Amino acid sequence: MTLVGKMPSPKSPGFEASLRLIPIAAILxxxxxxxxxxxSQKYGQIAASIREVGLIEPPVVARAAGQDGSFILLDGHVRLHVLKEMGETSVICLVATDDESFTYNKRISRLATIxxxxxxxxxxxxxxxxxxxxxxxxxxxxxIRQKRTLLNGICPEAAELLKARHCPINSFRFLRKMKPLRQIQAAELMIAANNYTVPYVEAILAATDSADLVDPTAKKAPAGVTREQAELMRSEMVNLQKNIKLVEGALGPDHLRLVVAGRFVERLLQNDRLARYLDRGHGEILREFRQIVAQLTQHVPVAEVENGESA
Structure with a gap:
């Protein structure tokens, strides 16, 4: 006897298989x-890029329902505007199979500085x-020259720590004044505080011992800060670094327990009988549970949830 199971229907592709050259006049x-x-500056950058190297990312369109030969523009309004100004009459487009007009670019991770x-x-x-x-x-x-020499004087370990971070170029200028070990410590402080601003890195530099500087004789106290205040700042920065290390040690296990507990609550709410019981007599608890699940879904990536389940 052969058991025939129901085969899942294949997912339809989100885009047509090939790019299409479309008249600009047919795009709505x-x-x-x-x-x-x-x-705006962003518009100027896009226009300059198209003039110099051509169109890199094609606009996204969808076929207009009931209008043969017409297309709805889903993404690429600025690019299309630039092409019109340049006198172009057609453009290569990516054709979506639906007309969901959401912003595709919000799913793009912008390049980090390094x-x-x-x-x-x-x-x-x-x-x-x-x-x-x-x-x-x-x-x-x-x-461009400043960006090309960005890592001159930056040790590889610090560069590795900051490779995916959006650090201002001038933050690296202050890092260069520190010796490699201090650069690593400074990078760890920046990551722990999620603060990569120039004033924050300058504060780390001000709290750095002269022995940890590339040129100890060039150290200057911040304007308006006395020697005693600078020493106090240095001492507080050392204590902060120690406290950050202590918190980092407990953060991973605590976060994992939070994810596992949240997933357990989510599965509880999938039990219809339990959900009805809570709704009848414990509405406040049910609302709290739903808030926990909503926050978990919003803030925890899928990979982290799966890791939590397997732990």
């Missing part, structure tokens, strides 16, 4: 750009001039 935008957009530095280095190694990179990004060539 779903929003109107404000008059301020073409004057990642951008490495991309510029690779481009230069392949023969792209700094001037052309600056033109493509619509920035001053001096900024």
């Amino acid at each position: 935008p779903v929003k109107q750009l404000s008059t301020a957009v073409p004057k 990642q951008e530095h490495k991309m510029i280095l690779r481009a230069v190694e392949r023969g792209v001039s700094e001037a052309r990179i600056a033109a493509a990004l619509n920035v001053n060539i001096a900024l």
Whole structure:
């Protein structure tokens, strides 16, 4: 006897298999750009990039229902506006199989500072001039040179810690004044505090012993801070670093227990009999449970939840 199970229906693809060259006149935008957009820096960067290297990311469109040959623009309004200004009459597009008009770019992770530095280095190694990179990004060539030399004087361990972080370029300027071990400590403090701003790194530098500086003679007390205050700042920074280490030791296990407990509450609420019982006589508890599940879903990535279940 052969048992025939019901086969799951295959998921339909979200986009058509191939890119399509579409007349710009046949594309219907779903929003109107404000008059301020073409004057913005971001618009200028996109326009410069398209002029220098062409269109890298195709706009996303969907077929307009009941309008043969027409398409609704889901993503790429600025790019399409730039192409119109350049006199283009058609554009290569990615055609979605539905007309869900959500912002695709909100799912894009922007380049971290060190990642951008490495991309510029690779481009230069392949023969792209700094001037052309600056033109493509619509920035001053001096900024490209600053980004190209970003990690000069930064130890590999500190660079590894900060490789996925969005640190201002000037934060690295203060890190360079520290010796490698202190750079690592400073990077750990920045990550623990989730603070990569220039004033914060400058405060770490001010609280650094002269022996941990590349040039101890160049150390200057911050303006308006006495020697006693600077020493107190240094002492408090050392204590803060110790406390951060203590908290880090307990954070992982506590977070794992929180995830496992949250998943347990979520499974409890999937029991219809229990949910009805709580709704009848313990509505406040039920509301609290639902808030726990909602916060867990919002803040905990799927991978972390799965790790919690398997632990």
